Amino acid sequence: MKITGSADLAPAPEDVFPRLLDPAVLIRCIPGCEKMELVSEGVYSTLVRAGVGPVKGEFVGEVTLSDVVDRESYRMAVAGKSAVGHANGAATIKLEATESGTRIHYAGDAQVAGLIASVGSRLLQSVANKIARDFFKSLAVEVAAESST
Amino acid sequence: MIPTSFDYVAPESLDEAVALLQKHGDDAKVLTGGQSLIPLLRLRLARPGVVVDLRKLSDLGRIESAGEALEIGAAATHAEVMNSAAALEKCPLLSETAGEIGDVQVRNTGTIGGSLVHADPAADWPAAMLALGATMVLSGPQGERAVAAEDFFVGLLESAAQPGEILTGIRVTVPRQPAARAYRKLAQSASGFALAGAAVQLALDGDTIAEARIGITGVAEHAYRPREVEAALTGGALDASSVETACASAAEGVEVLEDIHAGAAYRGHLASVLTKRAVLAAIERAHGHAS
């Protein structure tokens, strides 16, 4: 399942980039994220309540940030399992400086296994796109709020 | 096949029901017909701690004419709406749409309110609600509020009902007369849900369309009104080619869903074709006075 898109943020890449790697920011921006603890270099153990409508899964797993090129790009890998199924994904995130600030490009692939794949296949693409959109929407709010103070 | 354990409560009054939802928050789920919730419980996709059954709130099941409007209780089953004399008389699009839902068993138990709050992108009711400009009446901790159909269907399996709020009724004003209506749907062959469906409520003026309200379901993440098509139809002629031209943009400006049953191109095409067929069927029925 492909997940691609972009998001525009007001601050310049140098302000945006550190926040993208800051667990405190990530925990607030990843929809339904309730725990984000550093386990080892670039690896966080996480608890994410994700789902759509009445269907919620508590995904226990890890987020790994790697191939960090300061202020330019990095790779985020996510793996989690819940009673409704497993979710694995990886995306490369690139920052592009624009006149109005930063444009973030994200391109990734996600795999879902188990019950939610076999029952919800018609909804998964939309759910994945929504999670990505919500992440960058809350990131924009987060980043805008901080830079204004 | 076996849900997780949960507590079951059947409140005697609406206030008690709202209080219960308030108390348990996200951990509580409302049960009316069960056609949306119970499959999720059985597959363990939903795991509520508390199920609040509204079966004792009998007045939620009533369907009444109130002057120029029709009040439909959220707990009315699809079959009750289908066979309701008041609906047939004042707003036959409701009965026609109800008849297209699921199967006999689902129509006997599933409720209009349950379906609307569940907001499946391929459910039939949302299209009719938009075409009729219905209003959803929600009761919650802050009392009652009304939400127009346009604002009620927010996203994928997501309605405007906030946690703790209960959809108690649907208010439909009698469509502007002389009226013409039709619902045309292409069902997904396994589930019976709409690959695409178009509900149309027109007001005719001689041989032109005075007003056109259309609801399209199954095509996007939630039901929507194809504004361009409505505008193109309004004031337009009733002949097939004018209608066809007007309906061409039925999927414009919408992110069309795609799955193993239908690709985006085909689904977008269905939006136009089914809207056209619904409009023409409505007109023909109004002129032919067929039932």
Next chain:
Amino acid sequence: MSGDTSYIGKPVRRKEDRRMIQGLATYVEDVDLPGLHHVAILRSPFAHARIDGIRREAALAFEGVVDVITGEDTTHIGTVPRSTVLPEEVNSPRTPVLAEGKVRFAGEPVAAVVATSKEAARDALELVEVDYDPLPVASEPEAALADGAPVLHEGIDDNLAFDWTLAGGELTWGDARERADRVIEQRLVHQRLAPIAMEPRGVVARFDPGTEETTLWTSTQIPHFVRTFVAIMLSIPETKLRVIAPDVGGGFGSKLNVYREEALLCFLARRTGKPVKWIERRSENFQSTIHGRGQTGDVQVAVTSDGKILGIHYDVLADLGAYHQLLTPAMPAITGLMLSGAYAIPHITIHVRGVFTNRMSTDAYRGAGRPEATYVVERVADLVAAELDMDPVELRQRNFPSEFPYETATGLTYDSGDYVKALNKAIEVGEYAGLRAQQAEARAEGRLVGIGLSSYVEICALGPSSAMPSGGFGWDSATVQVHPTGSVSVLTGVSPHGQGQETSFAQIAADKLGLDLDQVEVKHGDTHAVQYGVGTFGSRGIAVGGVALYRALEQVIDKATRLAAALLETEADQVRFEGGVFHGPDGALAFGEVAFAAHVAKDLPPGFEPGLRATAFYEPENFTFPFGTHLCVVEVDPELGTIDIQRFLAVDDCGKVVNPMLVDGQIHGGIAQGLGQALLERVVYDDAGQLLTGTLMDYAVPKAHQLPRFQTERTETPSPVNPLGAKGVGEAGTIGATPAVVNAVVDALRPLGVRHLDMPLTPDRIWTAIQAAERSKVGAR
């Protein structure tokens, strides 16, 4: 039997109905035992992954749980059996009961929980923690064969299970190509299907420590095979295993197998000392009950310009799934054997590569290899007719064999058959000429009307053993036990599950013995009560099981006649048995009197054995070859891509018919499944091996309003192979209907330039094909 009071040939109402229409039938889930425990099975969410560890403490501690086992506890259990002769060399990795260190398809069983209640078993299942290490997946057959593809089985260096070629005929392929005026090519897809019997699988097992005997209730089509193979898997004597197939809610081939859960439940019953029950949930049925079809092939046809087919070359990939089940590799082999279809084709080559994929196993599903062969041949016939602008009826008539018996290029001998008779009847009853005229009018109005037909031959009544692709067991058995009061029990080795053989076999016995229908009781399915039998599949019920019964009845009549002669003090050849009475020169005895005398035994002549019972084991000398022609008329809505089936006529020849009502029922059901494949059904796995059609919300089993009323007609060409003249009909509908409706839809779209469409012909596919054809036409202009 004077006058027409015989039962054979009559639409006798079924004896089975009484219990079924009152909810008094007993299916596996209805079996209840004191102290019954419940089993829930944990299945892999991944299609390909290593298992790094399994933690069961939390599950074991859960209230009500008595045991939790994993693959570590079942390594001693033998592999799930594969019994195939054809193709010869097949890579056959072990099929474990529970995954051993690695999972190879989504839904593979990993652990099992035993608890005092269904609820406790299901709740505890979620407490079993499995550490999966996901591996790259080989889901699609072509990708699974590409170099660098992930390899499923250690010890095999790629995913090739077998590479088998069958080539034969008067001509070589080279000759055929050379003499041909054209060679037509086409890729054909037989998509994976799910049989979806309405009753999911289910198993109950009880171990009796006293006798050390295990009783296994299972929803199966082959109770004796299950006993033999499960005994082998568990290394227990076959005498210590009793298998009972109670009422079985449909099979269609999906229960013509030995499944892991059957051995697993016997093992758990013994290990826990408790009777245990496992009932398959529908989502488990989709993931871990065999699928059908799953072939993708490229066909080449060498044909003369006047429509004579000289040769067919079919190169096909068979999507076998991750493991073999009972007959997995035999399916494409049977397709090869039947590639001559109804026609005399001088050369046939089939080259099959069986591919392991990270998916559930494919195996026999109603038709089992023959629908694929008929679909190839009948699509080829229409492709050739279209290319040569010849009427498809004429094309077929031109290629029928001229005399019988006819030996095909693949080595089969069609026994009797006057295929033109079935085609002519379809043309006549279907008013074919009129249909073509109406089609021309419709086309003039711009409407898309299509006429399609298929002439099929199928290989049925599986026997003789020597020629069986499954490596033997080409026979079946029956015992006729006459009781002192003259009523009769028939113990049949076949295992009916909807075919109505408790009635049709009773018709055969009642007629032969001159009894009333309700004096005959047909028993089946309990390996302790019934002699070894092979089972119900391959449309062999009447043509093999029924003939075994016929032979046993002959033995009973022979013995009773000799006893009657003695009682009437005359010679046996002076006694005539008719209308249930033994007529001697000067006296007569009713069947009941002789039966009673045989048991009282006080007047038996010296050396005459008391009792009246006979058992027969019957092996046919050749397969039978039912045939027929199906005709379908459709109209396509070009805007929606939907299809309206305006007419469906089936003319079938299954030899002599015992009960026409039951035969019609089999044909209706078969056509429905044939149309299901053509228009609605498709198992879909994604590239990661996840099953996207995991419920009935996404897998479209045909519903009543999606099917037309079928018109069924028959010709009756008795088979010379058996005394009943019966050929078998169970799979005729599935084999004939699919190509007939696909040919009709392609015919409807021909004016738009559409040449072929792959199944299922969903509205999306038809609309998309119409757009593509119009674009290419615009481009061509």
Next chain:
Amino acid sequence: MEITVSVNGKPERRDVEPRLLLCYFLRDVLGLTGTHVGCETSLCGACTVLVDGKAVKSCTRLAVQCDGQEVTTIEGLARNGELHPMQAAFREHHGLQCGFCTPGMILAAVDLVDSGEARDETAVRHGLEGNLCRCTGYQNIVTAVLEAAGSSS
């Protein structure tokens, strides 16, 4: 939770877990195994029973929801040894083969006839959209329902 459900005319008082589905209340608690379960997504209809006279999928209903209601299962259709006309019609027209879908099919058909929906072939076929059968291809079932409807009207 304490519930009282009248099943085939007999009041049944039991204490049940809220999560117990009506189909399992009938099968496991009351031992009425004529109601069959064929799927998990409310699609196949094999579990159809009548609740207050209306066809309902008993797998998509909690037993606690039926407190105080009337349930009719296949075992309750025949009256003192006399088959219901629908049961007789299914036998007469070979409307069943393996029998697994039959109880649900018969009860759905009874509701169709009682509610006057079994008017013609098309109406009956749409009326049975909630009941899957894999053996019969539906033809004989539709014939049986039409005949039973004809004799009852």
